[in-house]
Amino acid sequence: MLISSILDKTNDFHVKVIPIDSIDSAYFSENLTFEERGGNFKYRESSIFHPLSCDHPLCIPKICQQEICHYDVSYPESGTRGWFAHDTFIFSSGTKTSERFPAVFGCGFDDRNISFGDETPNNVTAEIMGLGYGPRSILNQLRQYTGLRFAYCLPSWKEPNRTYTYICFGNNAIFRGDLLSRVQSTRMMLRRSALYYVNMLGISIEGRRLNINPAVFQLNPNGTDGFGMDSGSPQTYLATSTYVTLREEMV
Structure with a gap:
């Protein structure tokens, strides 16, 4: 079935x-x-x-x-x-x-x-x-x-x-051979929660890094904040200050 x-x-x-x-x-x-x-x-x-x-x-x-x-x-x-x-x-x-x-x-x-x-x-x-x-x-x-x-x-x-x-x-999930040279990767940051986090450093548009404080993306030692990955969500949720900076650049 x-x-x-x-x-x-x-x-x-x-x-x-x-x-x-x-x-x-x-x-x-x-x-x-x-x-x-x-x-x-x-x-x-x-x-x-x-x-x-x-x-x-x-x-x-x-x-x-x-x-x-x-x-x-x-x-x-x-x-x-x-x-x-x-x-x-x-x-x-x-x-x-x-x-x-x-x-x-x-x-x-x-x-x-x-x-x-x-x-x-x-x-x-x-x-x-x-x-x-x-x-x-x-x-x-x-x-x-x-x-x-x-x-x-x-x-x-x-x-x-x-x-x-x-x-x-x-x-079977390890990239080998020619795939290693064609795939970009980043290390996941694991905590006790079910979420996967990445070490987000900033946002760039057309090769230019936006003026966003990297601290806004950081995962705190107590497990709060951070930049989590959710492939099932159609939206991206950003901190207010980050959203305002990104919107001003795009609109």
């Missing part, structure tokens, strides 16, 4: 969407309204699936109901709620075999305004693949294999032929 997945580098856990007609009231008793029309995770068919208990170290923060660890994530115009669980993930390898790894992930029972692709009422999104740096991320849970490294080049879902590519992890 082919399913659609949203790649989110600001979220540090994987969310599988569960349609409302499959909710087990013993685990989740609220009156929910989300309807999902694509492929979905049939958790009742798994013999080792189990909700995550509140005393598990990956129950962060500890939002608990009936001794089950819940989560609640909000985006600007959408969001997802549900509970954490653990099961075995199966990944295909390059040798046409499968690798199995136990992992903690989210089961999204209340997913609001999450659409995908052609933006029709037929919402076919089946999961949010969280690749943030936080402790619940698949990158961290399977860090022995991922090396906290991933690379991807995803085509637009609006392409008429709907081409497909791969997400590479670990050693």
